[in-house]
Amino acid sequence: QVQLQESGxxxxxxxxxxxxxxxxxxxxxxxxxxxxxxIRQPAGKGLDWIGRISTDGRxxxxxxxxxxxxxxVDTSKNxxxxxxxxxxxxxxxxxxxxxxxxxxxxxxxYPRWFDPWGQGTLVTVSS
Amino acid sequence: DIVMxxxxxxxxxxxxxxxxxxxxxxxxxxxxxNNKNYLAWYQQKTGQPPKLLINWASTRESGVPDRFxxxxxxxxxTLTISSLQAEDVAxxxxxxxxxxxxxxxxxxxxxxK
Numbered sequence: 202q203v204q205l206q207e208s209g210x211x212x213x214x215x216x217x218x219x220x221x222x223x224x225x226x227x228x229x230x231x232x233x234x235x236x237x238x239x240i241r242q243p244a245g246k247g248l249d250w251i252g253r254i255s256t257d258g259r260x261x262x263x264x265x266x267x268x269x270x271x272x273x274v275d276t277s278k279n280x281x282x283x284x285x286x287x288x289x290x291x292x293x294x295x296x297x298x299x300x301x302x303x304x305x306x307x308x309x310x311y312p313r314w315f316d317p318w319g320q321g322t323l324v325t326v327s328s
Numbered sequence: 329d330i331v332m333x334x335x336x337x338x339x340x341x342x343x344x345x346x347x348x349x350x351x352x353x354x355x356x357x358x359x360x361x362n363n364k365n366y367l368a369w370y371q372q373k374t375g376q377p378p379k380l381l382i383n384w385a386s387t388r389e390s391g392v393p394d395r396f397x398x399x400x401x402x403x404x405x406t407l408t409i410s411s412l413q414a415e416d417v418a419x420x421x422x423x424x425x426x427x428x429x430x431x432x433x434x435x436x437x438x439x440x441k
Contacts, residue, residue, distance in 0.1 A: 248378065248421055248432040263429045264329075297377055301430075312425040314368040316389075318377035 203228040205298050205319035213292075213326050219285040223298030223319060230279045231256045236301040236310060237274065237281045241294040242321070249294070253301050254281055255310065288326045295321040330354050330424050334433035340441040347409040349436045351422035356402045357385075359426070366426035369398055369407045372435075373418045381420075382407070414440060 209221035223237065230237065239251040252262035254272040262270050266285070274281040285292060299315040331354040341347040357366045365385035370378035380389050382398040385405055395410045409416055417440060422433040 247434045248423075250430045250432070253428075261428045299377075312428055312430050314380055314383045314423065314425060315370075315378070316380040318379075321377055 203300065203317055205300065205317060207296060207298050207319045207322040209322060209324070211323055211325060213288055213324060214328050215289055215326055216287055219283070219288050219292060219324055219326070221283045221296055221298075221322065221324070223281050223283075225279045225281075229276075230274070230281070231276050234303060234305045234310065236261075236303045236312070237272075238299045238301045238315060239272065239283045240297045240299055240315070240318075241292075242297065243291075243294045251283065251285075253312070259310075290326050293324065293326045295323050297321045329429055330357075330426060330431050332422055332424055332431050332433040334420075334422060334436045336436060337434070338437040338439065340439045341409075341412045342441045343414065344411050345441075347412050347416070347438055349407045349420050349438070351400075351405040351407070351433050353403045353405075353424055353426075355426075357405075357424050357426045358402050365401050365405070366424055367398075367400075367405050368423045368425065369396075370421045370423065371416075371418045372421065378421060409438075412438075412440070 204226045206224045213219045236253040238253040241249050254260045260272050269286045271284040299318040302313040303310040333352045335350045367385040369382040372378040386398040397408050399406050419435045419437050421435050
């Protein structure tokens, strides 16, 4: 079965760029119709959808983060990536990657539920 | 964005009793052409990622115990645990997938009384 694993620095300085990798194992990232998603969770708080990417590079971002977020994918490595620029303490959170089981029709792909999820990685923004 | 609001924020229920969690959306999640509600429920235990329990508001995922059930339509939804077990202690989230950006409720913490 497909598994996801996040990796990247656990500490990022304010104003710098947070960069994370999600590695997909147990299957090809290009297999089936899926979008690959990033979701974050500040300590003790709820889940915050950041954005999603298809294997051909189509993206959707949360509007309030759109100016700072870049998602990319490398199908040859079975990985997708998150970059979040100009970070502040408010970006401190556990970051999850997950698979969006989208439904595609007429050239558009509509979101569905998230399964599976990675275990999450804590990123702290601090000097 | 569609705002998802859960109630209560926290809940204490005795073992074997019923637990009920509510979720309200700021707009209807019912898609009339297929008569489906675009809502999922997740369970998150401490230190773990969320686990998908239910999609389409009432369809249990494979392997999810049948004490978990989802109901509701339009803008009001409910997750019910019919007989609370110790392993059900967790935070529960609803999620709408009617449109991007996908949004979640703030979560309901379920504890044993």
